[in-house]
Amino acid sequence: MSIAVSGLQKRFGGFTALHNVDLEFAQGELTALLGPSGCGKTTLLRIIAGLETADAGQVLMHGEDATGRHVRERQVGFVFQHYALFKHMTIFENVAFGLRVMDKKRRPSENEIRARVMKLLELVQLDWLADRYPPQLSGGQRQRIALARALAVEPKVLLLDEPFGALDAKVRKELRRWLRRLHDELHVTSIFVTHDQEEALEVADRVVLMNHGKVEQTGTPQQVYQQPATPFVLNFLGQINRFSGRLHEGQLDLGSLRIAAPEFSDLRDASGTAYVRPYELSVERYSPGIEGLLVQLRRIHGTGPLAQLELERDDNNQLIEATISSERLQHLNLKTGETLIVRPQHYRVFADQQAA
Structure with missing residues (x-):
């Protein structure tokens, strides 16, 4: 499913979280929303999901206006930083939860639920943990289960908010490689929020750099790194x-x-900076x-x-x-x-x- 947002505005009191944001997310693409804390990336993700309402602007899903749609009608899977698994449920029941609470018309049979859950647990390479409980798993394993649960309802869009932020550096690196392989297998339109430049550049097909509620630049990882459009992008992507x-x-x-600096041949007595x-x-x-x-x-x-x-x-x-x-x-x-x-x-x- 393709997604487009047009003219999105969002304020929280006197703070402008999003200022006239226009973006398109191609079907099957993995896009990173990258920027410092408070730049608006999580707010944008939540508005796309239907968890937050914009003050102005539109959200289009596959060309149709989804701005007023409830979160349950958007066919979105959401993965949070802190897993949000139910501690009293087994891993199997956690992944099955979204399927069991569907309305009767859409809910699969018990046999179908079992088959789908086990297939997903195999996909995330944790089928051997189906009978365990979340506290018995490592942080990396819990995050993979959270992703399997989000995929169980067969979402058209997968949204991930700092999915590996609570994990140590080594586990983060392993999981982002794993996420990239998983995406190449499933081709679900995916958007993930991160403040980690390395993570965005390594995993994403396209990177959206955000700052103070605005989009600074969009492009492939190679484009934003090698052809930065603004000093902010240069400063944010690595040492300078x-x-x-x-x-x-x-x-x-x-x-x-x-x-x-031939591009400034018309300037005289100005101040400039080389990065x-x-x-x-x-x-x-x-x-x-x-x-x-x-x-x-x-x-x-x-x-x-x-x-x-x-x-x-x-x-x-x-x-x-x-x-x-x-x-x-x-x-x-x-x-x-x-x-x-x-x-x-x-x-x-x-x-x-x-x-x-």
Whole structure:
């Protein structure tokens, strides 16, 4: 089922949770709603589910207006962060619950319920736990059961709100790989909320970046990471260094270094910022005549194939982070306190303000 939202507005008192949000979710696609706490992603998910009512705007499901439909009529499966399993019921009964409470016209027979539940437990690879109770399961197992329960009613749309947020890092990584494989098998239109950039980029077909109730950018994981539309997107998706300077006729002047910004060739005497990821900086030992930013090496942490360098600019004491290979670190034989030169190899420039 495809979903579209148009002109969604939602306020809670003086707080604007959603401001004129327009989005489309393609049938069979797995979309991540990504952003910081309070950006509106969970509110949007709840409005799509019918658990929350928008102040203005429309929710369309497969081209039909679903704005006024009750949650039971939307054919939506919902998975929460904290499992919400019934502790007094066995795993089998938990998964069967949604089927048993259907109205008589839609409710499957007892044999059909048993067959469907066992098939789902096999799908989530936990059929051997059918007779156990939720407190006897690990966090990761409980979340898979919660997902099986959501799928039992054969929803057209699956909505997941921070589904792995309560789990430790290792279990989260295992479960998001598992979720991706499960989605590829079922092809249910799915939307999941997360504030974890790695999770969104690894699992989703498409990522929606949200900030202050608005959509900043939508695109494939590769598009939003490699072609960020705004400084917010750049800042939110991983570590970033910011180099501010004078933006004039297609160049950003950083003092001891000028970098090209041809998209701003019409600007004069404006302020701008170059955004550079740590691995996009070249690092060399200082030698007279080499163009670049002069820095002091303050700290080295080398773990595995990569080494992180903490650097401090000589001209303004700004702290910079650079990532180089362990081989490069060994070759340079760097020591803390040394003077180095850094230059951006790849960067994105944004104008801060345009001079009158």
